[in-house]
Amino acid sequence: MSADASDLSLVRRVQRGDKGAFDALVLKYQHKLVKLVMRYVRNPAEAEDIAQEAFIKAYRALPQFRGDSAFYTWLYRIAINTAKNAVVSRDRSPVEYDLDRSNTDESYDMQGRMKDSETPEGLVLTDEIRSTVNAAIDSLPEDLRTAIVLRELEGLSYEEIAAAMACPVGTVRSRIFRAREAIDRRLREVFEGGLGRAEELG
Amino acid sequence: MNEELDSQLSAMFDNELPAAECELLARRLSRDPDIKARWGRYAVIGAVIRAERGIALEGIVAGRVSAALSSEPALSVDALQPAGRRLQYRWWQPIAGAGLAAGVAAVSILWLRSQALPDGSQAVAPALVARTAALAAPAAQALRNAIAPAPDSFVVPPVSSQRTTMVVPATELADYVVAHSAFSWPVSRGNLLSALMVSEPGTSSTPARSDQPASGVQGNAIQNPK
Numbered sequence: 001m002s003a004d005a006s007d008l009s010l011v012r013r014v015q016r017g018d019k020g021a022f023d024a025l026v027l028k029y030q031h032k033l034v035k036l037v038m039r040y041v042r043n044p045a046e047a048e049d050i051a052q053e054a055f056i057k058a059y060r061a062l063p064q065f066r067g068d069s070a071f072y073t074w075l076y077r078i079a080i081n082t083a084k085n086a087v088v089s090r091d092r093s094p095v096e097y098d099l100d101r102s103n104t105d106e107s108y109d110m111q112g113r114m115k116d117s118e119t120p121e122g123l124v125l126t127d128e129i130r131s132t133v134n135a136a137i138d139s140l141p142e143d144l145r146t147a148i149v150l151r152e153l154e155g156l157s158y159e160e161i162a163a164a165m166a167c168p169v170g171t172v173r174s175r176i177f178r179a180r181e182a183i184d185r186r187l188r189e190v191f192e193g194g195l196g197r198a199e200e201l202g
Numbered sequence: 203m204n205e206e207l208d209s210q211l212s213a214m215f216d217n218e219l220p221a222a223e224c225e226l227l228a229r230r231l232s233r234d235p236d237i238k239a240r241w242g243r244y245a246v247i248g249a250v251i252r253a254e255r256g257i258a259l260e261g262i263v264a265g266r267v268s269a270a271l272s273s274e275p276a277l278s279v280d281a282l283q284p285a286g287r288r289l290q291y292r293w294w295q296p297i298a299g300a301g302l303a304a305g306v307a308a309v310s311i312l313w314l315r316s317q318a319l320p321d322g323s324q325a326v327a328p329a330l331v332a333r334t335a336a337l338a339a340p341a342a343q344a345l346r347n348a349i350a351p352a353p354d355s356f357v358v359p360p361v362s363s364q365r366t367t368m369v370v371p372a373t374e375l376a377d378y379v380v381a382h383s384a385f386s387w388p389v390s391r392g393n394l395l396s397a398l399m400v401s402e403p404g405t406s407s408t409p410a411r412s413d414q415p416a417s418g419v420q421g422n423a424i425q426n427p428k
Contacts, residue, residue, distance in 0.1 A: 020232030
């Protein structure tokens with residue numbers, strides 16, 4: 001079994017014209033990519049912009065992706081290059097607004113930087129998501145919690161987790177799935193509630 | 203969604219689903235908004251477990267990318283063609299490279315052979331050519347004589363006209379062989395010249411043989427050329 005089979009199957013669909021498959025890839029890797037870009041830029045909003053640009057570049061370059069490397073490895077390189085270029089172009093950009101910055105320091109930080117993720121609603125929603133997931137993980141049975149943490153935090157494969165937990169690979173797959181389902185049941189309520197609040201605010 | 207499908211989705215998210223099952227599930231994932239939403243929440247769960255602070259968890263980037271790409275044309279087989287052409291080109295690259303290398307090697311060998319050899323060989327080469335030509339000249343003359351009506355001193359067996367044109371080379375051919383003997387391999391040069399000068403006294407260590415008849419040819423050796 002290829003370690004990248006699922007990503008590759010989605011990539012092949014995108015290459016055949018299925019944009020929805022690319023949405024799945026973005027959903028899967030958006031957090032990792034933003035975190036990666038934040039090594040180069042501190043501002044989360046700027047990191048999101050760069051990650052967005054990297055995804056768009058990746059989409060346009062997908063016809064050239066042959067699957068010699070894992071999709072995320074390929075995407076990782078695009079994101080790194082995009083972040084480096086963004087940092088260089090930002091450093092070269094004129095700074096005429098600096099003259100006014102001392103007078104409007106607070107407004108400068110907010111000007112043009114306020115993204116959805118930094119709005120009060122967005123921040124509240126993110127905190128709510130985080131607390132909900134953490135609470136759900138705490139309430140998991142020990143074997144489920146261990147399995148999902150080994151997978152997501154340590155990045156172990158099912159086979160490695162099976163060896164660590166002294167159980168068959170099929171059991172690992174089942175435990176991780178059940179852990180996700182238990183967390184997702186709570187998380188779905190938050191997302192639906194959050195979207196409802198956003199609509200009310202809009 | 204049934205539990206088996208959910209389990210497959212979870213395994214696919216971890217890149218732990220067999221490729222054959224991935225194909226089918228990828229199609230559903232790309233089309234079913236509920237499955238896609240669940241897939242996105244799996245990613246959020248992982249981000250929270252990894253304590254990825256400062257990152258918007260509600261999927262801001264995904265929404266923006268999807269909106270930005272909505273105006274982009276979908277990729278198609280046509281879009282894949284450049285990659286295919288490049289792949290084909292890559293396939294030919296080693297063969298083209300080998301052909302080019304062989305050509306360069308051939309030109310180099312010919313050029314080196316035409317150049318002077320070290321240690322005074324440059325002076326030797328023309329002398330060698332002249333000597334070879336001098337040795338071969340009688341043979342060429344003998345061949346010319348063989349074509350012409352034979353003088354009394356020669357024993358020319360009767361041969362058919364067809365055989366004559368096949369066995370006895372034309373004068374131009376003999377001249378060509380002699381003139382290019384300097385550029386041919388020693389073995390083949392020796393063979394050619396010995397064939398031409400098979401009965402030339404002093405040019406062969408073995409006596410001329412008259413026992414090599416071909417069918418219809420009897421005693422084709424030139425016994426006493428002048």
